[in-house]
Amino acid sequence: MRRNLLPVMALLLGTLFLFLGNGLHGLLLPVRGAAEGYSNEVLGLLGTTWAAGFVLGCFVAPKLVVRVGHVRAFSTFVALILVNALLTGIVVDATWWVALRVITGFCTAGTSMIIESWLNERATNESRGMIFSFYISITLIGVVAGQMLVGAFDPATTILFMICGIVYGFAIMPTLMSTAATPQPLRSIKLDLPLLYRNSPVSFVGILMIGIANGAYGTLGAVFGSRVGLDPSTIALLLSVTIFLGAIMQFPAGKLSDRIDRRYVLAALSALAAFAALAMVAITPSDPLWIFIFVGIYGAAANALYPIAVAHANDFAKPDEFVKVSGGLLLLFGIGTIIGPTLGGPVMTAAGPYALFAVTAFAHLLISGYAIYRSRTRAAIPAEDRENVPNLPISASPMSSTPEGLSLDPRAAPLPEQDELDDTPEMEART
Template identity: 45%
Template sequence: MTQIVPIAALLIGSALLLLAGGLQGLLLPLRGSFEGFSDSSLGLLGTGWAIGYIGGCLLTPVIVRRVGHIRAFGVFCSLASIVVLLNLVFMTPWAWIPLRALSGFCFAGAAMVVESWLNERASPETRGRIFGIYTMINLGATTAGQMLLTLGDPAGFLFFVVGAMVYSCALLPTALSTAAAPQPLSQVRLDIRSLWRNSPVAVIGVFLVGISNSAFGTLGAVYGRQVGLSVSSIATMMSVALLAGALIQIPIGVLSDRIDRRMVLIGIAVVGCLLGAALTFGGALSPIAIIALVGAFGGMIYSMYPVIVAHANDHSPPGEFLKTSGGLLLLFGIGSVVGPLLAALMMTMTRPQGLFAVTSGAHALIIAFSIWRMTQRAPVAPDEKEDFVAMASGVRFSTPETLALDPRAEDEEETSRDAA
């Protein structure tokens, strides 16, 4: 408690931010489906979010340098609140797509400010615990936001108003906090050549995982709607997938620390492919069967990203954790721009199950490329590996400040100081 109390305001602000984000992220594709939006326009909602989120990660440090952390956070939360209400006013996909991009931009900016504050408050002794608490709060808040949809009808205006109110409330804890403003925010560079030299599997894998995860995260609710699931079943399905992805990271992390991480990645992708095939070709499945299969599917797809990051850092030079992980973050974001478009096109051309044909295709490419790379490079010895750290990659994209909060960043700082 002595560690949590000083950062309680920041954690509450983050929880409210993720609560509203979880609600909005599930509400919009469902409501758009009710309004008759095409699959392609619903896919563009995910693409817009990804573009806005990447832009927020890149431009927020510039904005914070101009106006400060508190003002920037207030602007991001206020704009996010306005965007939710504009979604209700302009019920058309051509308004929703740019609004979703603006929402992604604001969400990334607000998250970066909170995370930079937490990073400033974290000492070497508490960084790991603070990072773990922050990850659990984000997961719980996002799940709660999704499950709110079980309490009413998304065809009305209530959830739009609730989302706007929660975004507005998110700025209050930080605005009233007496904590000192943190140092300038971290920035990331996309150096594909360096990443490719260190780990080709990580470069290809993280791009393909971005395609798979964003496709499911954006259009999973649309799939559920089109195969006849109720709103409560859809919310349960998406939440179970998220929770499974968090829980299964523990055994997967232990396994990947002991054997070649590429073998672990291949195993996850194989199971993901099989589950995707079952959802694609399984015929008329009961709601319970769909929720169970999608839950297992989520456990696979949401555990891939941290395995890839750990593998890339195994091959990175000492002191380059932030550079490596930041580059992978942006590649994941680029894949997230492509994924919803491909999945929406497949769902339009075939049927709702086409969503899982796209994810299975991405996983098959991961399997093929990883197997080939295993013939080109020997595995890293277990005692030379970086420690696996679980990440809530299914909640939202990470930001550069999330990476700075990671306990491995402290090791990088110590390496830099020793070199100096």
Template identity: 45%
Template sequence: MRQYLPIFSLLLGSAFLLFAGGINGLILPVRGNAEGFSSVSLGLLGTGWAVGYVAGCIMVPALVARVGHIRAFGALAAIAAVSMLGSAIAVMPWAWIVLRGVCGFCFAGAAMIVESWLSEQTDPGSRGRVFGVYTMVNLGANTAGYLMLTLGDTSGFFFFALAAIFYCLALVPTALSNTSTPAPLVSVKLNMKSLWRNSPVAVFAVFWVGVSNAAFGTLAPVYAQQVGLVLTAVAVFTAVPILAGAVMQMPIGLMSDRMDRRKVLTGVAVLALAADLSFIVIAPEGRMLNLALAALLGGSIYAMYPIIVAHANDHADPGTAIQISGGLLLTYGIGSIVGPTVAGWAMTEVGIRALFLVTACAHGMVILYTLWRMAKREAVAEDEKSNFQPINAGRTSNLQTAETSQNDAPSLETDSSGT
């Protein structure tokens, strides 16, 4: 408790932020679908978020250097609240896309500030455990935000106002905290050519994982509504894949530490492809089968990113971990921009299950290219591997997460006794 009390305000602020983010991420596609927005427009919500998020990761360190952590965090949380209220006032696709991008920018910056603050406030020996608690708090708050929509009417102003309230509440704990201000945020110069030479599989795969994850994460609520699931089931359908992905990271990580990570990545991609094709071929209509397939898909797609990062670091030169993680995050972000746009267009032109045609194509590309590279390059020797670290990809990943996970997270390697 002595370790966690000094950072309680940061964890509480992050919980408020992720709770509001959960409401924000679900109310827009649900309400937009009810308002008759096209699938293209709803897909562009995810594209707008990804563009804003990538821009935030690049630009916020300079903002923090200029005005400080507390002021920057307060401004970003307030602007996120304004964007949410603006979405309630201007119920138009183009306005929502722009405001969603603004919110993505603010969310990225706020998360970077909290994570750098947490890193400074904890000693290296306990930092891995602290960030584990931080990840659980974020996951719980985000899931609670999704499920909150089951308690009221989504056709009114209430959930927009509730999300705005919690965005504002997120700045209160840090504003009143007496903890010391941390050092400036990480600013990384990326070398994408060097990253490609280091690990073509990692760069190629992380782009397509960004395509699939962002497409599914943005448009899953739209699919669930249009196949006839009630709002409660829609919220659960959105939350279950994230929870499944969190559960699967540890066993898949242990497996990837013991064999060629490319084989593990291929196997996970095959599971994801099987789930994609099941959505298309079986065309489930009932709640339970849809939730089961969503869990299989989420457990697969949300476990791929940390395998890719670990594989890239297996081939990395010493001291380049943060550059590698930064380059992979940027590539993932580019895929996240492409995925919802293409999937939204496909759902409009082909039908609602075209979402899974897009994710299936992405996973098929990962499988084919990884198998081809396995024939071209030998696996890394067991004693030369880096350690697998569970990492959240997408909406809660940035350079601060990457730096901490590379330097401070506990290893999943076993000792000589096998424990």
């Protein structure tokens, strides 16, 4: 294990600091914004514009990486994120915050692609699964640790914004000091969303709805906590609990979906998430214990959906289309993540903070109903012919990975040569 990880240890250390900063800054902004009296619509736009920048980065950032190289591009992207984090602490203004989140999302896509392409090139067939799992664990630890820092200092001061800058500064250092060889230029493949829908309607609709639900909760969950009177440390704990429970739920849910029709598992988990969300709307609990119980159930069910939906799509895809299909689904998730906070903010303003869960419940009920409907119109792939569900990154907060990361999965087929890719037409995405 040590022999396989040593060549990428500097990169993984930088990744830990990067996601530590992402977790801290991503939670700090809505908590501070709510304290400043920003409207739900503005706070929702913080997630919407971040996701829009991320999706744009998946298309544009590779060209910048090819132009200046991986190390320079990575350092530039992280430096811009660092500057943005400090600016949001200096200029406490809603318009500036929303605009800066576009740049942060764009740069996050760029850094994620560089990290994932670097890891993918260093991985061998024997070490790919271990490196993939280690990478996901680091991102999970980083995000949760960053979120928990919010409760360590007063969000009304500039201290946490300064800590963000320090953490991002540490993220740059390991790759700059490393002597490891940089990977080959980034590659790209054509995405075909109509083909993706024909391949798996349930995954197409399901991933879009998962993006809407997770985007709404990931961006506005902290706003909900603030509006119902939770203190910053309790809000951080609440969001971290949903991530941990979602990570734990992935294993039994994935194993179950390997044995029975995945659409039944998607329908059941979506119904459970909808039940917990509707219970929040109906009961409107003020006791933090009951909030933790219902939101915990919600997080466990909702955060287990994405990898099962991806696996279902790949059950019907050709072996060499794994990265292409998964990249298209990630694009759909990004689109949903843009829609979710945009819809959730006005709903919370009109009907109160608990109405956030009405938005997520609607999305999950659509998944459940459509999955059951499709299970009656298309036969399931026999269990012995399916691939096992991979441990894909969960999406407790808006997108945490790029299509490049999906190529780290041990099931991913080798990508075509660059000469073949140069002939692809206009719509391309990073992989």
